[in-house]
Amino acid sequence: MMKLSRRHVLAAGSSGAVLAATAACSDPGANGATEDLDPAADVTISVGDQPTEDKPEELAAFNDRVAEFEAANANITIEPSPEVWEAQTFQAKLAGGTLPTVMGVSLTYSYELIENGQLPNMTPYLDELDLTGDLNPLALDNVKDDDGNVYTIPTGLFSVGIAYNRNVFEQAGLDPDAPPATWDEVRAFAQQIKANVPGVTPYAQMTTNNTGGWMLTTMTYANGGRIQDDAGTESVMGEETIAALQLLHDMRWVDDTMGREFLYDQESVRQAFAGGTIGMVLQAPDAYDTLVRDYGFDPAHFGIGQLPQGGSGANGTLTGGTLKLFDAKATPNQLLAAAKWIKYYDFDKYYDEAVALDDAETNAAAGNPVGLPGLPPVSQEIYDRYLGWIEPHINVPLEQFAGYTSSTLPLIAEPPAGTQQTYAALDPVVQQILTDEHADIAQAVADATEVLNGIIAQAAR
Amino acid sequence: MTKTLEAAAPVAKRRKRFNAARWARGGGLHAVLLAVPVVLVYAYFSWGPVIQGLVLSFQKTNLIQPAEWVGWSNFTYVLADPGLVQASLNTAYFALLALVFGFPVPIVLAVLVNELRKYDALYNALAYLPAIVPPVAAILLWKFFYDPDATGMFNTALGWIGLGPFPWLNAEHSAMPSIVLYATWAGAGSTAIIYIAALSTVRTELYEAAEIDGAGIWRRVWHITLPQLRNVIFVMMLLQLIGTFQIFTEPFLFTGGGPNNATQTILLKIYNYAFVNGDFGAATALSVLLALFLGLLSVAYYFVTKRWSTS
Numbered sequence: 001m002m003k004l005s006r007r008h009v010l011a012a013g014s015s016g017a018v019l020a021a022t023a024a025c026s027d028p029g030a031n032g033a034t035e036d037l038d039p040a041a042d043v044t045i046s047v048g049d050q051p052t053e054d055k056p057e058e059l060a061a062f063n064d065r066v067a068e069f070e071a072a073n074a075n076i077t078i079e080p081s082p083e084v085w086e087a088q089t090f091q092a093k094l095a096g097g098t099l100p101t102v103m104g105v106s107l108t109y110s111y112e113l114i115e116n117g118q119l120p121n122m123t124p125y126l127d128e129l130d131l132t133g134d135l136n137p138l139a140l141d142n143v144k145d146d147d148g149n150v151y152t153i154p155t156g157l158f159s160v161g162i163a164y165n166r167n168v169f170e171q172a173g174l175d176p177d178a179p180p181a182t183w184d185e186v187r188a189f190a191q192q193i194k195a196n197v198p199g200v201t202p203y204a205q206m207t208t209n210n211t212g213g214w215m216l217t218t219m220t221y222a223n224g225g226r227i228q229d230d231a232g233t234e235s236v237m238g239e240e241t242i243a244a245l246q247l248l249h250d251m252r253w254v255d256d257t258m259g260r261e262f263l264y265d266q267e268s269v270r271q272a273f274a275g276g277t278i279g280m281v282l283q284a285p286d287a288y289d290t291l292v293r294d295y296g297f298d299p300a301h302f303g304i305g306q307l308p309q310g311g312s313g314a315n316g317t318l319t320g321g322t323l324k325l326f327d328a329k330a331t332p333n334q335l336l337a338a339a340k341w342i343k344y345y346d347f348d349k350y351y352d353e354a355v356a357l358d359d360a361e362t363n364a365a366a367g368n369p370v371g372l373p374g375l376p377p378v379s380q381e382i383y384d385r386y387l388g389w390i391e392p393h394i395n396v397p398l399e400q401f402a403g404y405t406s407s408t409l410p411l412i413a414e415p416p417a418g419t420q421q422t423y424a425a426l427d428p429v430v431q432q433i434l435t436d437e438h439a440d441i442a443q444a445v446a447d448a449t450e451v452l453n454g455i456i457a458q459a460a461r
Numbered sequence: 462m463t464k465t466l467e468a469a470a471p472v473a474k475r476r477k478r479f480n481a482a483r484w485a486r487g488g489g490l491h492a493v494l495l496a497v498p499v500v501l502v503y504a505y506f507s508w509g510p511v512i513q514g515l516v517l518s519f520q521k522t523n524l525i526q527p528a529e530w531v532g533w534s535n536f537t538y539v540l541a542d543p544g545l546v547q548a549s550l551n552t553a554y555f556a557l558l559a560l561v562f563g564f565p566v567p568i569v570l571a572v573l574v575n576e577l578r579k580y581d582a583l584y585n586a587l588a589y590l591p592a593i594v595p596p597v598a599a600i601l602l603w604k605f606f607y608d609p610d611a612t613g614m615f616n617t618a619l620g621w622i623g624l625g626p627f628p629w630l631n632a633e634h635s636a637m638p639s640i641v642l643y644a645t646w647a648g649a650g651s652t653a654i655i656y657i658a659a660l661s662t663v664r665t666e667l668y669e670a671a672e673i674d675g676a677g678i679w680r681r682v683w684h685i686t687l688p689q690l691r692n693v694i695f696v697m698m699l700l701q702l703i704g705t706f707q708i709f710t711e712p713f714l715f716t717g718g719g720p721n722n723a724t725q726t727i728l729l730k731i732y733n734y735a736f737v738n739g740d741f742g743a744a745t746a747l748s749v750l751l752a753l754f755l756g757l758l759s760v761a762y763y764f765v766t767k768r769w770s771t772s
Binding site for chain 2: 092094096116199208209420421424428432454458
């Protein structure tokens with residue numbers, strides 16, 4: 001049996017008590033700071049992302065899996081919690097220590113959480129469970145520190161593409177099976193939609209609650225540029241960002257193909273898209289789930305292509321996803337149990353046909369999309385085998401995702417330093433270009449660069 | 462008479478000397494025991510966070526790792542933030558607009574309702590109605606009204622008389638006035654209730670006397686109603702000023718501070734530092750600065766209006 005001292009495992013979290021550093025270091029109390037890892041010891045963990053009461057089938061399936069897991073691991077007690085990641089409350093709950101032992105949060109926080117010591121080093125537990133080798137190496141790069149320690153498990157990965165309304169495309173005389181591949185095409189398609197389909201915003205852009213910066217980053221990547229250097233030490237916005245903003249400016253003020261609403265965020269733009277009033281918008285394929293299930297959008301009208309490219313083409317797209325946030329204050333036994341749970345809940349279906357089928361059947365019965373394209377959290381071969389198992393239950397019109405799934409674009413990670421702050425600082429830039437015809441784009445980018453460098457410096461303090 | 466005074470003086474002197482036993486017997490101990498829980502609860506829940514906030518403003522912490530003392534660096538960071546000037550100006554702009562356009566509305570409303578001889582309860586209720594709608598629901602509703610398309614609700618209505626379409630929240634110049642318009646609608650009712658209550662204390666003889674002297678409605682309002690309301694108006698103005706400097710919900714829900722920071726306010730900035738950036742040090746540093754500013758403003762306001770209200 002592997003024995004690890006907590007000192008080795010939890011270097012980062014050992015002095016966690018709020019504002020009481022010295023007291024916490026010598027306090028072996030609440031967190032069992034001197035405890036060694038003992039996989040057989042009785043342990044209780046709380047796990048987030050439990051479906052809420054309004055989704056009874058999903059809730060029942062979740063609870064069944066909890067019961068199965070507990071039956072297979074007699075020493076582990078699971079306390080499910082409906083806690084889900086919410087950008088507006090996450091930092092407060094994290095600081096307040098009210099989050100469960102493990103739950104999913106946006107991959108965006110990865111670097112920040114690792115740097116701040118808000119994630120425990122999970123390497124020993126993942127090794128113990130033999131999980132590291134199976135994870136998608138590309139995603140794993142996002143959750144490691146410089147020494148190669150892994151701090152979390154990435155799941156639900158995606159890259160940004162362009163979602164479009166196939167019905168609008170048809171009305172505009174565009175081929176619904178041929179999404180725009182370049183930004184020049186986006187502009188031309190938007191003009192064609194404007195000319196033929198009244199009452200529709202041909203191309204919409206998200207601008208608020210950090211989504212403006214998120215999408216400007218994506219467009220900068222599509223043009224071959226970056227927002228920060230790879231080490232996250234300075235802002236390196238340049239021609240590529242200016243070109244992206246210039247295009248938005250021209251579509252707004254020259255072509256007038258962007259409608260009148262310039263304060264969209266993820267939720268509101270999806271609502272408008274589901275209402276059939278948007279032709280094209282940058283989205284990841286998970287939009288399908290929200291659009292169809294929550295907003296009643298006709299699945300037949302949904303199409304998605306790879307991120308349109310600028311410059312010399314094939315520059316790449318931005319990736320994102322979910323990371324499993326383990327509680328930095330949890331005991332080694334809790335962390336091992338939590339990792340076991342994630343392995344069981346999120347990964348067993350890729351290795352066990354019966355589990356895969358059961359999971360697919362439950363989701364299909366509940367009306368959830370099954371087989372929704374995305375980037376696999378496991379290696380491609382394992383993922384393809386899994387898709388083969390669940391094929392009879394796939395209920396997503398995969399051919400409407402063909403433009404996205406056939407993409408071979410390079411996948412680029414998010415800016416590493418102060419990611420959400422970086423996005424937040426870029427929101428106003430996009431808003432300015434879309435609401436002020438005479439905005440000086442180069443100046444706006446120069447000003448934003450200064451703000452970003454301030455944020456990076458504050459984050460690195 | 463003289464005798465009595467002379468005799469009383471030494472007694473008073475003796476009483477000044479503190480006697481613990483007598484004090485306890487006289488109910489002093491009970492009073493303290495009664496007060497202790499309240500004071501403790503107040504100190505812990507009300508002053509505790511204030512002091513904690515003050516401490517946090519000199520620290521770098523994510524509340525998980527041990528806090529580090531960073532001196533004035535949080536303050537220099539927020540003061541050097543290029544967005545601070547704009548946020549301050551926006552907040553002041555909102556306060557000014559709310560004062561000029563929003564402040565008189567409830568007074569006028571209260572005077573009008575007060576002048577009504579019939580159905581005044583009904584008008585009271587109608588005036589108060591917006592205050593019953595939860596702010597979040599009301600803001601989402603108004604966001605819908607403010608649809609910038611020509612088919613939007615307000616734009617359609619204004620289109621009938623040949624105006625618009627206006628971009629409302631979607632342009633830098635009109636976003637803040639749109640928010641003030643909503644805030645006035647939402648706040649007028651509850652403020653008007655206070656004025657109406659104050660008006661009911663104005664003695665009716667004053668009006669009757671003025672009427673006999675031939676004063677019209679405007680002269681009655683100007684010479685009787687407003688002077689009688691003066692103290693309430695001063696207090697409400699101070700409360701509104703403090704309230705407007707703390708505006709958060711409206712820009713947060715309407716625009717998220719946009720477009721291009723046109724509705725970014727101080728409190729929204731504090732919120733973003735804390736809950737978007739996770740930078741609690743910067744958030745509390747700016748909060749401390751805002752509290753200092755509001756404290757100074759209140760003191761200045763007190764002395765200025767004290768002169769007015771007693772003159």
